[in-house]
Amino acid sequence: MPIIEPATAADVAVLEAQLGRPPRGIIGIAYRCANGEPGVVATSPRLPDGTPFPTTYYLTCPRIVAAVSTVESEGVMVEMSERLTHDPDLAAAYRAAHEAYLADRALLGDVPEIAGISAGGMPTRVKCLHVLVGHALAAGPGVNPFGDEVLARIGDVCGAAHPVQEEQR
Numbered sequence: 001m002p003i004i005e006p007a008t009a010a011d012v013a014v015l016e017a018q019l020g021r022p023p024r025g026i027i028g029i030a031y032r033c034a035n036g037e038p039g040v041v042a043t044s045p046r047l048p049d050g051t052p053f054p055t056t057y058y059l060t061c062p063r064i065v066a067a068v069s070t071v072e073s074e075g076v077m078v079e080m081s082e083r084l085t086h087d088p089d090l091a092a093a094y095r096a097a098h099e100a101y102l103a104d105r106a107l108l109g110d111v112p113e114i115a116g117i118s119a120g121g122m123p124t125r126v127k128c129l130h131v132l133v134g135h136a137l138a139a140g141p142g143v144n145p146f147g148d149e150v151l152a153r154i155g156d157v158c159g160a161a162h163p164v165q166e167e168q169r
Contacts, residue, residue, distance in 0.1 A: 001104050002138045004028035004042045011038050018060045025053055027108055030138035033061050033158040040134045045111040052113040056105045059134035067154040068129050080126040080146055090145060091123075097144040098123035101135055 007015070007026050014037050015023040025047040031040035039061035047053045059065055084091045101118040120135070121127030129150050136147025 001107050002030050002042075002140065004030050005032075007038070007041070014038055015041060015060055018062055023060075024048060030057055031134075033063075035158075037061070039064060039158060040137045042108070042138065045105050045109045045114065052111045054105070054114045054117050054119045055131055055134075056101060056108065056119070057131070057134035057138040059130045059137070061158055063157045064133065064137075064154070065130060067157045068133050068150060071150055071153060072129050077121075077126040077129065080149075081121070081124075084124065084126075093145045095123040097132075097135065097147075100139060100143055104139075 004027055006028050011029055012023060012026065015026070018038070023041060025044035027042040027044055029038045029040070030042040031038075033039040039059070041058045041060055042056060043053055043058050045053055045056065059068070084094060098118045101122060102116070105118075119128070120131030122132075126132070126146055129146070132144050132147035133150050134147075136144040136151055141148055
């Protein structure tokens with residue numbers, strides 16, 4: 001489980017500005033940008049209104065969100081999903097990311113309605129790069145292969161390179 005820092009009142013204010021709405025179900029901050037602002041928030045698997053919420057690591061940094069949106073608009077999810085069918089090592093790593101995601105969420109609460117469902121299309125397809133990048137930032141390099149790949153592709157958009165990017169230099 002990644003380190004999750006408690007969210008301060010200042011963090012909640014920043015999150016509200018980042019999201020354009022009050023944040024829901026905050027457990028804490030799972031990743032901070034170089035300027036100290038929240039970049040990924042950890043959320044409860046069940047929102048306060050009782051709704052199941054499978055997105056444990058929610059990407060909030062507007063600069064990273066915009067960069068990932070650009071990559072998504074290029075249609076890479078189809079190519080990434082196709083690679084899973086031809087690369088057993090990649091498929092195994094992506095399945096392991098799925099299992100890690102589920103294990104992290106289980107530590108935050110049991111929600112039977114979403115049992116076995118992670119996020120972002122894991123483990124069989126790539127559906128949402130924002131989720132995969134949020135997971136990669138929260139968990140660190142080597143956990144989510146597609147999250148790491150997108151982070152390497154977007155470069156340093158937030159003032160601090162992801163460790164995966166540093167390794168590639």
